[in-house]
Amino acid sequence: MKKNLDKFLQATLVLSLALSCLTLGLHLIDDYDFLWHLKTGEMIVKQGPPLVDFYSFRAEGREWIDAQWLFQVIIYLVYRFSGFAGESFLLAVLVCAIFLLLLKLCWLKEFYPLSVFLCLIAVWSVSFRFNLRPELFTYLLMMAYLLILERNRKQFTLAIYLLPFLQLLWANLEGLWPIGLVLIGAYGIEEFLFNYLSRYKQLSKWLEPGSWQKFGKILFVFFLCTLMSMVTPYLWRGFIFPFHLLIEVTHPSNLVKSIILDNKPVFPMWFKFPFLAVPLLVLLIVSGASFFLNRKPRPAFIMLWLAFLFISLSARRNVPYICFLAVFISCFNFQNSLASRFSSSDSPDKSVLKFLPAIFSFVLLIFFIASVLTGKFYVWDKTARKFGTGFYFEKYPKDAVEFLKKIGWKDRLYNQLAMGGFLIWEGYPEWRIYIDGRLEVYGDELLKLSLDSMADYELFKEDEQKYGFTAVLVWKGERRVIPLTENLLADPTWALVFSDPISMVFLKDTPAQHQLVEQYRLNRVRSIP
Template sequence: MKLFNRFPAIIHHDDSTTAPSLDASLPARKWETILFSTVLIWTFLGLCFPMYDTDFWWHLKTGQSILAGNGIPGLDLYTFTDADKPWIDLHWGFQVLVAILYAIGGVPLVTLVKAGVVTAAVAIGWRACGNELPAWKKSLVWIFPIICIAGRGNERPEMLSQLFLAMWLWIAWRSEKQPDWMWWLPVLQIIWVNCHALFVLGLIVGFSYAVDAVIRTRWGGRFGLEPRTDGPPLGAVFVVAVLVALACLINPYFEEGALFPLTLYRKFSVEKEFYRQNIGEFRPPIDFVMQFGLSNLFVISELIVWLVTAASFVWLLVKKGRWSPYRLILFAGYSHLAWQASRNTNIFALVSAVIACQNFAAAEVIRSVSVAGSTAGDRPHQTGKRVKLAQGMTGLFVILTGLVVSGVWNQIGEKNKPFGLGEAPNWFIHDAAKFAGRDGFPMRAFVAHIGQAEVYVYHNGPLRKVFMDARLEVCTQQTFELYNGILAAMAAGDPIWQNLFREGEPPVVILDSRSSRPAINGMLQNPTWRLVFADKTGAVFLHIDTATRLSLPPVDPSPLMYPDGEPKEKSRGK
């Protein structure tokens, strides 16, 4: 049997994805196209909100460094605590991309491209569900997954991972009718492994597909399994699996890069108790439910996504007596990731939407009569109903889009995603970081929180270094614990933390005004440290000897009091 075939053309007509179902007339197809467009418009605009993500700045800095000819990093560049530690930076492809986009159009362009990439992932995921399910039903299934996706729609490498994951799902679906498409998977994997450590998500899809192929080849037609009459031969499946595995090695770090996802997985599994206490995105969704109840739109949406997808398996089993090993393994695997850490919500939602639609589509009652054999009154009735339902769902998504643009949607959600572009106001410590990088200032910095350390890195690295930043692939748990201890000592006014910096000049201390207020209060009471800069975003402290050497007097700390502006009571003179 011939295993290797030519690669299919990228542009290829396929009746399985374009042909209408038996009762879909031209008006129905037109309205379903309009509905699909409104879903994508809502998705895109819902992803257009000011940037809050602090990780963007170290990604940007590294991308600019690579474009400047400094190469892909192999050792840590930005901290003085882990300066000699290997740094596996699989994000370098993403970093080069954002550096180019930033040079052309700044943060607004990066945000627009992010919105476009994630919307493309939704569009591809939609297509991976086939056409058996009417568009109005598809759109109903996709509402809550899109809410989850937008809830974590940040300018991070995840945006590319969502696109690549959707492509994996689409190729896996399409390969059932056109096996040649699966030969694109190794190529896709080479690109993915050089953009984000979550390339392993594609391997989960491939593993699920291969297990399904073996099970249905051996037991298809029994135990509720669909007979495997289509799809690539098993030999070809395993050859592609080997090529995909080898493709993961094609990265600057070879086998260390290919195995790197295990390091990240350990942090939110084996070491999860520590990280979930210190990093919000490592907390499982159940923690947010226990703490805040069901008041968060995005947590509620994730629960609904899980319930709907689980119900789709039951529905298929009841209606057809069938179940899919491929979809069941996928659902179990991605549910595990989702309930381990909230940072996986978006990828879980994307996969679950595809799974649910495929299950519901498989459960659809297929008419056995042809178009020519249908009764004169039956087809117009079905077409009219389908048109009205598509029109109704289109109206719903138009309303949802209006809520996004008007700002009402932001009020319903977490109130941190208003419609717009650019940076979130008074969020990043740009001015404090620039001030702390002036000539004569210490070359080392202690910055809190660790996300804001990335802003300092962007403006001053790699020449000037920080104690710790948010790159958990570099900083160890021990460093993190020491960082927490320093913050606690600062807040308590305990000078013992200064013993860590006996060698050389004491570092400049930069504390953000939102998350580090106890430490700021403690430092203001410390006579050996002087506040030399303060604005709504952060405070800069220098040791009294350094401040005296630089002739920097103490400054007024009042801007730190109200980072979001003065309270209404004060502004009214009360």
């Protein structure tokens, strides 16, 4: 009877984690970069991975190393067969798979409710990154790597030879594939230290024994994975691209880091997001404290925890990595400590430690479901998402785009950064855009000009003369565009032809467009919402 009850509790807790993931993962796709990824997937299916830019009239012909090309193909095929609703379901399934693998990785046999509870805390902390982006596959592969490496650490397994094939997949899915090499390298260094340092009697008391044979095989797998990382459409240039990008992004004067919210350091910015800061702090404190409970420290864990703590605190977008590791490391460190302390199965403290996390887990499940369905969760975390399936078109200038299509306009279009992906999806190849989210293609110089041109009308006019764009689509969701809007309204060579609560369209009064301008020109005062 007791055994059956325990199995029921296990199944219920696992189901609670899965339902939490599905609830938070199932929302309208709202990422600004998603649509250019989707359009690129369509182009790759037709003509192969891109080598140079063809979307923007400013960056046309520049080298484009599309490190996410396989991800783009996957989401395009999903869209082709199941539309935008299928994309939402794919997102939910990926989130669920990531955390179920994490749970398998950190499962505590006697105290499994604690494992589930910590995973749910991680779900809460990581939820702001639940977007259908290439990094989801990085999370998934990170869990797979840790599962294989942990299994091999306990006893050599042939599964370790799957890593080079997974590395090949990773290198073509996302540019963060060096994380795979970091994980393998940390386990390899650990095996080396166990073998070398355990020779000393004073150290052998607190170090686990190692195996030179396992170290040699890990070293061989690391070498194979490094080679596999070069097997992409971009070969050696694709191999060095992530490292080049890392150097640029981490540079103190990097413009991307200063304007993109997710690239900014966690502290002190995270205090503006207390709803997400609380679970993160819980995981950091618990995982840090857990090291003091394990009398035999794992060098790999110390190295990985410190390394990912640094990169996670350096940029908000990297927070998930330390959250995953915090859960895994905490459970591993708790395992031996709790087993030795609660050796008696009848200990009342053991029952409390088992059932209290279970109760908290069910409370979190109810909280997630209730707050998501009422929309409050997405108010508190400031993502403004909507539960459901499909794409969140309401936040985009859909009517403005339909207007341009209706009048048959086809040319170069000035736009803001956030709208680039949407305009690529809606208008390519008839339209060429000014800028989009592929910042590595544009570089700091063009990115800075795109921002400055909204505030400095002289720069805007210089770009107009240089590139010859004949339409401007203004998205009102960005305050920095106000000066440009006022200047366009005051400039007789530009005409306001469309306006609604979220967007405005201006056409250049050129000989080729004069008839359109006269036909659709709006009363400037009366038509602005």
